[in-house]
Amino acid sequence: MKEIMKEFLQQENAIIVAVCTKKTDNIERKTDEIKRLSFSAGLNVVGQFYQIIKDYNKSTVIGSGKVAEIKEYINSCPEIIDVVIVDYPLSGSQMKNLSNEFGVKVLDRVGLIIDIFARGARSKEAKLQVKLAQDLYVLPRLSQMQGTSGRYGSAGVGMRGPGETKLELNRRVLEKEIESLKSQIEKIKQQRQSTRKERLNSSLPKIALVGYTNSGKSSLLNTLVKENIYADDKYFATLDTTSRKLFLGDNQYAIITDTVGFISDLPHQLVDAFSSTLEEAVDADLLLHVVDASLQQNIDGIKEYQLNMQITNKLLNELGATQNRIVVLNKCDKLEKPHVLQENEVLISAKTKRGLTDLVNAIKTKLDL
Ligand SMILES: Nc1nc2c(ncn2[C@@H]2O[C@H](COP(=O)(O)OP(=O)(O)OP(=O)(O)O)[C@@H](O)[C@H]2O)c(=O)[nH]1
Ligand SMILES: [Mg+2]
Numbered sequence: 165m166k167e168i169m170k171e172f173l174q175q176e177n178a179i180i181v182a183v184c185t186k187k188t189d190n191i192e193r194k195t196d197e198i199k200r201l202s203f204s205a206g207l208n209v210v211g212q213f214y215q216i217i218k219d220y221n222k223s224t225v226i227g228s229g230k231v232a233e234i235k236e237y238i239n240s241c242p243e244i245i246d247v248v249i250v251d252y253p254l255s256g257s258q259m260k261n262l263s264n265e266f267g268v269k270v271l272d273r274v275g276l277i278i279d280i281f282a283r284g285a286r287s288k289e290a291k292l293q294v295k296l297a298q299d300l301y302v303l304p305r306l307s308q309m310q311g312t313s314g315r316y317g318s319a320g321v322g323m324r325g326p327g328e329t330k331l332e333l334n335r336r337v338l339e340k341e342i343e344s345l346k347s348q349i350e351k352i353k354q355q356r357q358s359t360r361k362e363r364l365n366s367s368l369p370k371i372a373l374v375g376y377t378n379s380g381k382s383s384l385l386n387t388l389v390k391e392n393i394y395a396d397d398k399y400f401a402t403l404d405t406t407s408r409k410l411f412l413g414d415n416q417y418a419i420i421t422d423t424v425g426f427i428s429d430l431p432h433q434l435v436d437a438f439s440s441t442l443e444e445a446v447d448a449d450l451l452l453h454v455v456d457a458s459l460q461q462n463i464d465g466i467k468e469y470q471l472n473m474q475i476t477n478k479l480l481n482e483l484g485a486t487q488n489r490i491v492v493l494n495k496c497d498k499l500e501k502p503h504v505l506q507e508n509e510v511l512i513s514a515k516t517k518r519g520l521t522d523l524v525n526a527i528k529t530k531l532d533l
Pocket of ligand 1: 375376377380382383394395396398401402403424496498512513514515516
């Protein structure tokens with residue numbers, strides 16, 4: 165009966181395990197974020213656990229007591245559990261050990277984020293980049309994943325998208341595929357650079373929308389250019405770069421670009437694979453750093469939206485983005501208390517359109533128009 169129900173629903177059931185290693189880690193935020201990531205990967209979260217790690221267990225990361233507790237839950241749960249998501253980077257052997265203990269597939273945060281990207285990739289370039297990220301993720305784990313009694317061999321979370329068949333491959337073939345993907349991506353990059361030159365020649369100033377995932381970048385672009393680009397209440401709704409012409413009044417225009425969102429611990433495989441897209445996106449005259457200002461929860465002395473800003477700034481620095489920026493505090497319609505604006509900040513709502521005139525004026529000032 166359980167099997168019939170599951171086949172009917174076609175949604176995988178997951179258990180999530182939040183792992184805190186630092187005093188500063190906030191369990192609630194970690195749990196909430198891994199839950200949202202799981203939801204964005206189409207998973208049905210049926211159980212949640214957490215562990216604060218002091219003495220790190222080399223073979224399973226989480227302690228044996230916690231492993232036993234989760235195992236017990238899986239065995240007694242009326243639902244069939246398909247996957248356990250551990251919010252910690254796992255090596256191949258740790259994945260294998262945990263998977264053998266639980267009797268189900270085990271995925272870490274990196275694998276989960278790559279899976280969300282794999283589900284969402286639409287353009288040829290995004291698909292190649294995701295496939296490269298998947299291959300880079302699987303390569304050091306290949307033998308262990310193959311050795312886990314076929315648990316990773318089937319479809320489902322962690323196995324979907326452009327890289328579906330890779331577990332049948334041997335190491336050498338996978339390495340060759342990685343080289344081929346890199347050269348295909350490089351070719352597309354060169355093509356992009358020549359169209360970029362054409363765009364630069366058009367001499368319009370360039371603006372890039374950057375920020376934490378789900379902050380409202382695509383919604384803002386839609387509001388500004390009156391379009392209907394995909395925006396959704398889930399993580400990583402946008403994976404492709406979209407550019408539009410933005411009217412700033414008085415016969416003045418700019419090119420505005422929306423791109424993939426950031427998150428804490430964005431897998432380096434994804435940053436590497438998407439580097440050309442990310443670099444191009446942030447290579448603008450002006451950055452609009454979009455922030456979900458409604459995330460007001462206090463996390464160890466700092467508000468959640470400020471923490472997201474710090475994470476975005478760190479990633480921007482790593483990408484070498486140093487240019488002018490405006491901090492766009494979005495979702496002000498959800499704010500309960502008035503916000504005291506700092507220098508370079510604009511308060512808006514992409515939903516209700518509040519503050520848009522202030523934003524356009526700030527853009528014009530920064531661009532010297
Ligand atoms: N209340 C409110 N919701 C908003 C506002 N702007 C965006 N949202 C909602 O926030 C969610 C995320 O919006 P997106 O525009 O997809 O966010 P994004 O930054 O493009 O996200 P990714 O592409 O996933 O990185 C959607 O459900 C939007 O409807 C706003 O001003 N107010
Ligand atoms: Mg988006």
